[in-house]
Amino acid sequence: MNNETGIPVARSGPLTGVVILDLTRVVAGPYCAMLLADMGATVIKIEHPQDPDLTREFPPLQGADGNAISGFFAQYNRNKMAVSLNLKQPAGRQTFLDMVRKAHIVIENFRPGTMEKLSLDYATLTEANPAIILTSISGFGQQGPNAPRPAFDSSAQASGGLWSMNGTVEEPMRVGTVLGDLSAALYGAIGTLAALREADRTGHGQWVDISQQDSIISLTENALVTYTATGKITVPEGNGHPFVKPYGRYACKDGYVFFGAYTDKFWREACIVFGDEALITDPEIDTMAKRFNPDVHDRRVKPIVEGWCARHTKAELEAMTGARFPLSPIKGIDEVVADPHVRQRDMVIPVQYQGVDFEVFGNPVKLSGGTCEQHASAPGVGQDNEAIYAGWLGKDEDELETLRRNGVI
Structure with missing residues (x-):
């Protein structure tokens, strides 16, 4: 026409x-x-x-x-x-x-x-x-x-x-x-x-x-304003985040996933999904601010999340978490192309x-x-x-x- x-x-x-x-x-x-x-x-x-x-x-x-x-x-x-x-x-x-x-x-x-x-x-x-x-x-x-x-x-x-x-x-x-x-x-x-x-x-x-x-x-997200406000220069963080924790890449049975349950609401959901409800009220890690502490994160939180993920495959973790908290398999492009949601x-x-x-x-x-x-x-x-x-x-x-x-x- x-x-x-x-x-x-x-x-x-x-x-x-x-x-x-x-x-x-x-x-x-x-x-x-x-x-x-x-x-x-x-x-x-x-x-x-x-x-x-x-x-x-x-x-x-x-x-x-x-x-x-x-x-x-x-x-x-x-x-x-x-x-x-x-x-x-x-x-x-x-x-x-x-x-x-x-x-x-x-x-x-x-x-x-x-x-x-x-x-x-x-x-x-x-x-x-x-x-x-x-x-x-x-x-x-x-x-x-x-x-x-x-x-x-x-x-x-x-x-x-x-x-x-x-x-x-x-x-x-x-x-x-x-x-x-x-x-x-x-x-x-x-x-x-x-x-x-x-x-x-x-x-x-x-x-x-x-x-x-x-x-x-x-x-560059907050890098520019962080420097102009504080003088701090942002450097590579690998797969982590400068202050949000736990938030990053974790190994599972057949690859890696992104785990992002750092807020109090999402952390509570994660503890329930993985059968560790007692962690919700653990006085050392019961608030987001406490989990953000680098020492507390590395000593307590990181090993917990690593254990949760290591016991399951990417597909199992994605199915378990559903809409309850952010967790995404780190997919190869072949998996992206095959993803029914993407299609x-x-x-x-x-x-x-x-x-x-x-x-x-x-x-x-x-x-x-x-x-x-x-x-x-x-x-x-x-x-x-x-x-x-x-x-x-x-x-x-x-x-x-x-x-x-x-x-x-």
Whole structure:
């Protein structure tokens, strides 16, 4: 069907009618745009015809060498259309500005200054469309002395303080996923939606500036305020917590669980579940404050919890505790994928990319009206050139052939 944009789509959702031009690559930008696509926005992924998104070659790959299809790309680019366009050529720049005039949002994650070099800076975009929103995701933001520096996810984890406080005292470690990219994508989506609301109200767009370093700093919990208030520098705590106890990883018969029954209410429930009701009134450990004491915890509480967990398997512990207090098996990704709760919440979903089916993570935003990620597909390079350039922009075949011949699309 055609929505009000005039672009042929077969989906609906709360962002139906919103057109997003996606200039992004790798994770942070593509994930931001994909979240909005899952909510119904028409996202047009724009790639250089000779240098498309490099994650099209990232593992896991399915298919023969030379024709391998990337599940990584499929996961972050579902529900998008795709066109090829060389922005470095004048005709490519002009074609992009023609698209901007009819779009609502542009998302890019180039290094700061790149859009200016392409003569596609925010001021230029607003000349074409005063209501346009430009969302820029970068390592260190658009302003500040470090803005021009190149960055990856680990750059943000290192410079934002997270690396220094994760792992063990002996060996600080990066978080084992691209949290700098992913958190920047989430903040990018939030900022974009806020700017969209303002543009709807006033007719004027905004420049949304998202830094991976900023995003990581905001995820360091109480480390920053603890330092500014007390001068204490947060260091890695391993699998424990700086003051909440018992709260951490405990071994069981077939692996590990997280045990978090530290409040008086939850501690009472744990004592009952494990048949140690006498511990509820034990004068040395009968209050949360007493159990928080490091000496009391290490001498009394920790051995008790270790004994409770060691007698059971992960599944037994999960079944025993139920909804009574926080206890979760530490699951491998294979167990996560098989978890019926995860499946029921559509957090493992099918996506097709160039004839290959993948299972990827779903959208964690659950709307009562639904989102659009189920049975989505990811686009091939330039697969929607005809629909966008001819059907949406109105270029005729002669114009398209000239663009093809000159390497613009």
